[in-house]
Amino acid sequence: MSKVVLITGGSSGIGKSIGEFLTDKGFEVYGTSRSPEKYSNNKFSIVGLDVTKPESIKNAVNHIIEKAGKIDVLINNAGVGITGPIEEIPEAEIKNNFETNFFGPINVIKAVLPQMRKQQSGLIINVTSIAGYMGLPYRGIYSASKGALELLTEAFRMELKPFNIKMTNVAPGDFATNIAAGRYHAPVLDNSPYKETYGKSLELMNEHVDAGKDPLEMAKAILAIINTSNPKVHYKVGEFMQKFxxxxxxxxxxxxxxxMLMNHYKL
Known part of the structure; x- marks a missing residue:
């Protein structure tokens, strides 16, 4: 039997690339989207799921288990970007970012764990970010949410070892995806004390994404992890200097x- 893979946020970007690649390799793949009806011609199945709504998560996971009979691999890929001076980002946007990037993955993990314990096997891959290893100017909230998921994984994987359930982090650098279009940008305000420095940093961030690596590299890294009997705690995928x-x-x-960071961001 082929392995069953659940990828949150599988309708575009890195998630879609991973899903298509694993489908071509013979895996039974289920991606997720808040609007699954838009992806009826997808190479792999897209299931309705909103990671900010626990009931939606529960329904999607139950649907996949009923249809496939198991879940071998969970790839927590759904996430949103956010930029802006921390002082000026609305609290609601900060909370939304953590709901998607941190609490969402926790709730998806909780939903699949009973099935993986029943199987006495499973692999959970949390897609974080190289930005989660450092506090980056004007990306502080994003760095914090992804850094929190990195640390959570370190603790969680030790708790799951007795059940033969493995967990790891994969931290990508900049990849050529539509993440910049989908993230929340605090506006560059004319009367803001951060106008000049934030404006320059925002241009630099968008340039990095546009010049990013092919998401296929991320897909190949995920396959290598799935085929590893004992995954490491942390993996990094991206440009050499970003990993360095x-x-x-x-x-x-x-x-x-x-x-060094301030020089890089011209602050």
């Missing part, structure tokens, strides 16, 4: 690293 920035954070004094 994590190493630099570990070895450089904090103030030196901070200055």
């Amino acid at each position: 920035s994590i190493v630099l954070k570990r070895i450089l004094p904090d103030t030196v690293y901070e200055k």
Whole structure:
């Protein structure tokens, strides 16, 4: 029997690339979207699911178990970007980001765990971000939500070891997807003290995404993890310098690293 894979946020970007690649490799793939009716001609099945609504998560997971009989792999990929000066981002937008990027994955994990325990096997892959390893200017909320998921995974995987359920993080760098169009941008306000620096940083962020790597590289990394008997705690996928920035954070004094980031973002 082929392995059954559930990918949240599987209708576009990295999630879609992973889903198509795994389908071609013989996996039975179920992606999710808040509007599944838009994807009737998709290469793999798209199930209705909103990660901010626990009842929607429960219904989608139950539907897949009824149809496929099991869930072997969960890929927590659904997420949203957010940019802006922390002082100026509305509290509702901050909470929404954590609902999607942090609480959503937790609730999807909770929904699949009873089935994986029943199977006495399972793999959960949390898609985080290289931005989650450091507090980036004007991306602080995004860094915080993805960093929280990184730490959660470290704790969760130890709790799940007795049940033969494995968990890991995959932190991508910049990939050429539509994430920039879908994320919340705090507006660049004319009367804002951050107008000049935030405006420049926003342009730089969008350039990085537009020049990002092919999402197929992420799909290949996910397949390699699925085929690994004992996945590592953390994986990083992206440009060398983006991955190397994590190493630099570990070895450089904090103030030196901070200055390096400020120079990069022209602050």
